[in-house]
Amino acid sequence: MDQHATGSGAGPERDGQPHAEHASVRTYVGVAAILAVITAVEVMVFYIEALHPVLVPILLTLSAAKFVLVVGFFMHLKYDDRIFRGIFLGPLFVAVAVILAMLALYGVFTGGGAA
């Protein structure tokens, strides 16, 4: 359970291209366990009435943590070339910015509505 998994075309001399070392199988299992725990915490937070005033920031933070874990470890972005990171994070940033801009335009943050 402790073998190391590598990137595409495993092995440094495979195709003359750089290959970053990826996480071990044990790390993958650990990340999956953390993801399961965070999901359980999310649902617990949902049912705790006292936390409802801060429900949105808590749930968004927990969701973001899961997002980063899957992208970083399972999709190997933590270990892979920076170009892949840019190709993914660029459009992601634009998508989030457009969502926030449209929500602001429609008055979602102020409880209002669009004209």
Next chain:
Amino acid sequence: MADAVAHAAEAHATTTGLPNRKLLMWTFIGSECMLFGSLIMTYLVYRGRSVTGPYPEDLLNIPFITVTTFVLLMSSLMMVLALAAVQRDDMRQGKLWLLMTALLGLVFLGGQVYEFSHFVHEGLGLGTNLFGASFYLLTGTHGAHVAIGVLWLLTLFGLAVRGRLTAAHAETVEIAGLYWHFVDVVWIVLFTLIYLLVG
């Protein structure tokens, strides 16, 4: 011979120094961020604006969807285990984890079919209200992605059974894995925005 051809196709120098197919998949995933971003934006803008029921709080079953979410998360673990096995040329384990990933994807899809049919039975159609339109469009698009992923994984499993998927094709499995994990990542966001931040 077939293996040699496959290996040659997977392993060749590129101008970026990066595998072209992997670069293409990341570019596709970037474009998918924009697609799901627009659908999520539509859902959030329409949230709480339905003038007729049924409303989200009347229908959404948090315990049930938590189980299907857990299933999809674990399918991502199966996928990385499949990739790790293929990379070390342990095709017995590789086949097992590929099949498990596809099966967990099918369980998730079954849950979505059950949820949709339950909602329709409760009177929520695609044109019933803004919630119905945006909910079915968003989760349905995600479900279609899961279905494509399951077909992709079963194809890889079939190739592995026939001995046509080996360590030389690790990049092929990695690219399928990138797609599968992205589908999982999208659901992580949807689970929070649609189900936990309900109403």
